[in-house]
Amino acid sequence: MPxxxxxxxxxxxxxxxxxxxxxxxNEGVFEATEAGRLQFTRYLAEHSKSIFTLLANVSEEGxxxxxxxxxxxxxxxxxxxxKLGQQFFNASLTTSxxxxxxKSRRRDERIMLAALTNKEAFAPWLAALAGAEVALAGVYSLxxxxxxxxxxxxxxxxxxxxLTIQDQSIRQTYVEKGELHFSRLTPLQNYSIDGIAQIxxxxxxKLQQYLVSQRLLGxxxxxxxxxxxxxxxxxxxxxxxxxxxxxxxxxxxxxxCARICHLKTPPPDTRCETLILHxxxxxxxxxxxxxxxxxxxxxxxxxxSVLQNTGAVVLLGCLLWSVKQFHDAYQLKREVAxxxxxxxxxRQRYDDIVKTFPAIPTSTENLRRVIDRYVELEKGSTSxxxxxxxxxxxLQGDASVEVEGIDWRVAALASREAATAEAxxxxxxxxxxxxxxxxxxPGPDSHPRQVLSVFKQLVETLKRNPKxxxxxxxxxxxxxxxxxxxxxxxxxxxxxxxxxxxxxxKTAGS
Numbered sequence: 001m002p003x004x005x006x007x008x009x010x011x012x013x014x015x016x017x018x019x020x021x022x023x024x025x026n027e028g029v030f031e032a033t034e035a036g037r038l039q040f041t042r043y044l045a046e047h048s049k050s051i052f053t054l055l056a057n058v059s060e061e062g063x064x065x066x067x068x069x070x071x072x073x074x075x076x077x078x079x080x081x082x083k084l085g086q087q088f089f090n091a092s093l094t095t096s097x098x099x100x101x102x103k104s105r106r107r108d109e110r111i112m113l114a115a116l117t118n119k120e121a122f123a124p125w126l127a128a129l130a131g132a133e134v135a136l137a138g139v140y141s142l143x144x145x146x147x148x149x150x151x152x153x154x155x156x157x158x159x160x161x162x163l164t165i166q167d168q169s170i171r172q173t174y175v176e177k178g179e180l181h182f183s184r185l186t187p188l189q190n191y192s193i194d195g196i197a198q199i200x201x202x203x204x205x206k207l208q209q210y211l212v213s214q215r216l217l218g219x220x221x222x223x224x225x226x227x228x229x230x231x232x233x234x235x236x237x238x239x240x241x242x243x244x245x246x247x248x249x250x251x252x253x254x255x256x257c258a259r260i261c262h263l264k265t266p267p268p269d270t271r272c273e274t275l276i277l278h279x280x281x282x283x284x285x286x287x288x289x290x291x292x293x294x295x296x297x298x299x300x301x302x303x304x305s306v307l308q309n310t311g312a313v314v315l316l317g318c319l320l321w322s323v324k325q326f327h328d329a330y331q332l333k334r335e336v337a338x339x340x341x342x343x344x345x346x347r348q349r350y351d352d353i354v355k356t357f358p359a360i361p362t363s364t365e366n367l368r369r370v371i372d373r374y375v376e377l378e379k380g381s382t383s384x385x386x387x388x389x390x391x392x393x394x395l396q397g398d399a400s401v402e403v404e405g406i407d408w409r410v411a412a413l414a415s416r417e418a419a420t421a422e423a424x425x426x427x428x429x430x431x432x433x434x435x436x437x438x439x440x441x442p443g444p445d446s447h448p449r450q451v452l453s454v455f456k457q458l459v460e461t462l463k464r465n466p467k468x469x470x471x472x473x474x475x476x477x478x479x480x481x482x483x484x485x486x487x488x489x490x491x492x493x494x495x496x497x498x499x500x501x502x503x504x505x506k507t508a509g510s
Contacts, residue, residue, distance in 0.1 A: 060118030
């Protein structure tokens, strides 16, 4: 966080303060001369990284009440800028304060236009600040801090006067409903306690009469004047400031105000510059006089600050994430170590149990090979359910075909001699083979061609399944004996049951 430095400018000199945690330290007084400005330039070069705020207490200032239509955004800013240019021609340090909206149907807004009209008094100091390229947070006027001081100490009067002493002047401020309406500065000629008390009394009455003449107060309207003084001046103030029907005086103790505002270095006398500067450092008002160009370096600092803070937040998030990852890794490492320890204990218990087993008649390696072979055979075991189901489907609806037996085996388990005797070729290893032994029983009116047609229908039904390979091992009739089948052949011998044999093969994996 950069250091905060406050600059107090009056008609004769400029004073620089360093503010930190409620403590104000005077770092130098620079006279309004060429030598003083050179010293101020060197001072800025030494503290170029600080944030500067300028508080002015000059008599060349203007206040003007204005009413504008109910507007928002850019339209409102444009009309206020035009009003400021019309009222304070050629003034570069201007501002406006909203005094609220009227309760009429139009809801017009009342604003106070303010300006520091003596450009020559500010130009050398602002030029030095710009030349040093330091961050200028804003240019404020002492009257802007008056309402804030009253709110801090709990003064809630609808209308009141605030009189304060600073450097070589007395400031009189009129506050209405918590907002600044008017202020003026009067030079202080007599610095004695009695002289200050007399000027408090006279200036308060003069300001009341001025406000009545401007119709800001009624003629018989009572008002309170709050006097900010040190405890050692209380008796003199009470003697000279006598209440009247329309004007009453209330004393604000300087030390009590400093304590309420948390200023750790209270003023030693009735001068209140340090108290006002502390308020400016802790709660600056929203209105200030510097232009955007004069505050350019401060805006750049704000952008850098936002980026740095964002980067810091991201870095902190990354660090927290890294810590979490480290913690998770540490936890996993502990869990792995515990699991390894449990594994070691389990292995020891297993070894102890194994030692109690009786000795086996073969080696562990042979036993492992036998178990592996058994697992392979178990995985490769096949059921004849599929072939039986297909054969059953093919036989449905035909009562003349009777199955006498089915020999089912797997090619890997069949002997090569049996495969050579019963199959035309050796089937692939793992194929399922079913040898179907059956009989065709023709009816009384059947002839051989009808019986043979039933047999062919059975074979064609089985062959429609692409997963099956069907071979006829024995025909129901001997077609190779040279005899011919004739439709008129109906000998008794042709009506006897006809045996047949089929080989149905299902290749492994199909």
